[in-house]
Amino acid sequence: MSEDIDSRRDDSGATAPAPRVAVEPTPQAPAGQAQPGPEAATPGAATQPPFNAGNPYAAQTQTVAHTVVKTKTKKLPVFLCSLAGMVVGAVLVVALIMTGALNVNRDAGTATATSEPSGGSQTIKIDAEDTTLAEAVSAKALPSVVSITAWSSGSSENVMQGDDSEASGSIGSGVVLDTDGNILTNNHVVEGATDITVSLNGESYEAELVGADTSSDLAVIKLKDVDAKNLTPIEVGDSDDLSVGEWVMAIGSPFGNEQSVSTGIVSSLYRSTALPTTSGTYIYANMIQTDAAINPGNSGGALVNDNGELVGINSIIESYSGSSSGVGFAIPSNYAVKIAKQIIGGKTPEHAYLGVRLGTVTASNARQNNLSVNEGAYVGEVIAGSPADEAGIKKGDVVTKVNDEQISSADSLIIALRSYDVGDTVTLTVQRGKNEKKIDVKLGSDADAQTSQGEETNTDSAEGAGNGMSEEEFLEYLRELMGNGGNNRQ
Numbered sequence: 001m002s003e004d005i006d007s008r009r010d011d012s013g014a015t016a017p018a019p020r021v022a023v024e025p026t027p028q029a030p031a032g033q034a035q036p037g038p039e040a041a042t043p044g045a046a047t048q049p050p051f052n053a054g055n056p057y058a059a060q061t062q063t064v065a066h067t068v069v070k071t072k073t074k075k076l077p078v079f080l081c082s083l084a085g086m087v088v089g090a091v092l093v094v095a096l097i098m099t100g101a102l103n104v105n106r107d108a109g110t111a112t113a114t115s116e117p118s119g120g121s122q123t124i125k126i127d128a129e130d131t132t133l134a135e136a137v138s139a140k141a142l143p144s145v146v147s148i149t150a151w152s153s154g155s156s157e158n159v160m161q162g163d164d165s166e167a168s169g170s171i172g173s174g175v176v177l178d179t180d181g182n183i184l185t186n187n188h189v190v191e192g193a194t195d196i197t198v199s200l201n202g203e204s205y206e207a208e209l210v211g212a213d214t215s216s217d218l219a220v221i222k223l224k225d226v227d228a229k230n231l232t233p234i235e236v237g238d239s240d241d242l243s244v245g246e247w248v249m250a251i252g253s254p255f256g257n258e259q260s261v262s263t264g265i266v267s268s269l270y271r272s273t274a275l276p277t278t279s280g281t282y283i284y285a286n287m288i289q290t291d292a293a294i295n296p297g298n299s300g301g302a303l304v305n306d307n308g309e310l311v312g313i314n315s316i317i318e319s320y321s322g323s324s325s326g327v328g329f330a331i332p333s334n335y336a337v338k339i340a341k342q343i344i345g346g347k348t349p350e351h352a353y354l355g356v357r358l359g360t361v362t363a364s365n366a367r368q369n370n371l372s373v374n375e376g377a378y379v380g381e382v383i384a385g386s387p388a389d390e391a392g393i394k395k396g397d398v399v400t401k402v403n404d405e406q407i408s409s410a411d412s413l414i415i416a417l418r419s420y421d422v423g424d425t426v427t428l429t430v431q432r433g434k435n436e437k438k439i440d441v442k443l444g445s446d447a448d449a450q451t452s453q454g455e456e457t458n459t460d461s462a463e464g465a466g467n468g469m470s471e472e473e474f475l476e477y478l479r480e481l482m483g484n485g486g487n488n489r490q
Contacts, residue, residue, distance in 0.1 A: 140308035144234035147253040150193035173252035173301030181223035185300030213349035237309025239332035252301025264292030285418040294328030353446035355386020358410035377413035401429035
């Protein structure tokens, strides 16, 4: 996340009571173990007998008793056991080699990464015997991750001269996509920026905004006057192949510390949430949860797998303090790169579009309005000519399922639909009065809706992907959803 994010991100503004912190006591010696001291007796020391007072000239003697236990080893059984162990070990090694679990060709090797659309490649020589996994992945992926400083409402030159009265800035990270200089990052890192500076491999470059998808919190910037030879596009992996427990590395600029890495695992998959902002609602669908440290400044940076391939864009954290608490989230690379390609191609990023305005059904408003269900997404309006209109969705319907996925709120319907592509057909379960109906809807594109929304100057309900809700309804729902201290626990 960008460095000025509080709680989940820089501009959320949510505060919460600090969680309890357990402080480990000073390590103590195990019970029964003597504490060393100036008068402690040396273990095993012989005891001096009393002085012979009757004969002071007699030689003083001491007796030390030793107990010796002799054992006799039978050589034949030991030999047979050793031989059996060698045979079993050899069989296991052969089996591991045949299954491919053990790679016997661990000499110094090379790793080659190729990235679309420019086809730029990198070759990293790795000594398999002396290099750890983290070192190998870092060597491959670090050159592809940049640090971004975004200034708004002022000039970075004025700040350098000490005049920062009208300027504010944030620090984030980004990922090099191609040798044309296109860099993928979070929208909240560069949103509203008038000056963007990128630090890459010790060099500083100016950058410009190519485009952004506000609702997905993704943006693409492009470096100015950069030589393609100085760019190392990141290799993009398949985020759909991730599994819980898989090793991952987060790369970025936490607190402005460039080229920093942290490692962890995939803690969970398919985490989804939505966050309101001054410019709209960020919809995070099917995110990757990881315990790799993600802090302010990591936003827009890379989450890579053990092959050094991009599998996610680090975006938000769940934390009382605003710093890493071991619960971070990344936008899957498959989705992020797809949106980036649309932006680079000059297209308006499109998402699955239903064409309704929504509210959230709660137990309270269900009683007040005599609704048949206590939760779901209430259809307050159907946009004329939209996929919902053509499918027969009506005002007053309450959507309770998308295919087999339960819908508990307007927010959850928006997130669920974001998981589908334009042209997909979904089955909506709706409650219409006392009757339950199943309606098939072919999802459209929200590109036209986004364009028309951008032309509107005054609206109380954001359509977004054609699935909006009023700000008042959304904030009411969000307060219920977040519970203690504004933390949305997934």
